[in-house]
Amino acid sequence: MKLKSHVLASIIFSTLFFVIFKSWKISVYSFLSGVLIDCDHIFDYCWGHRRRFRLKEFFDVYHNNKALLFITVFHSWELLALLSICAFLMSWDPWIVGVTIGFAQHIVLDQIFNKAGRLTYFFFWRMKNGFDMKKICQN
Ligand SMILES: [Zn+2]
Numbered sequence: 001m002k003l004k005s006h007v008l009a010s011i012i013f014s015t016l017f018f019v020i021f022k023s024w025k026i027s028v029y030s031f032l033s034g035v036l037i038d039c040d041h042i043f044d045y046c047w048g049h050r051r052r053f054r055l056k057e058f059f060d061v062y063h064n065n066k067a068l069l070f071i072t073v074f075h076s077w078e079l080l081a082l083l084s085i086c087a088f089l090m091s092w093d094p095w096i097v098g099v100t101i102g103f104a105q106h107i108v109l110d111q112i113f114n115k116a117g118r119l120t121y122f123f124f125w126r127m128k129n130g131f132d133m134k135k136i137c138q139n
Pocket residue numbers: 001037038075106110
């Protein structure tokens with residue numbers, strides 16, 4: 001999903017969770033993590049293309065499917081599971097609950113709207129495929 005769509009979805013979800021939980025912390029952290037999770041694409045872009053960050057080229061790469069690597073550490077079901085365990089161990093502290101909700105909604109929406117394969121958002125599966133975008137997108 002594109003950045004604009006994630007911002008819109010995060011506004012909707014964080015507003016919804018504010019109504020449900022009456023917690024600004026959950027709402028704000030949910031919004032921030034729901035949008036900022038995409039920052040891991042910056043690392044993939046710089047590492048994959050072996051160059052410094054250039055905003056215009058970065059968006060060209062991702063909007064036109066020219067990315068070479070698919071490391072995206074934050075886009076992983078494994079990290080979501082780890083965050084959920086941390087939220088439980090931290091007695092559902094509002095900030096970690098908000099971060100976990102933001103991560104969850106982002107990954108679910110990416111999984112659906114990016115028409116990704118069922119294993120695409122598993123970090124260890126991507127690692128097994130050398131984080132190679134071509135190999136990962138074939139499956
Ligand atoms: Zn994403």
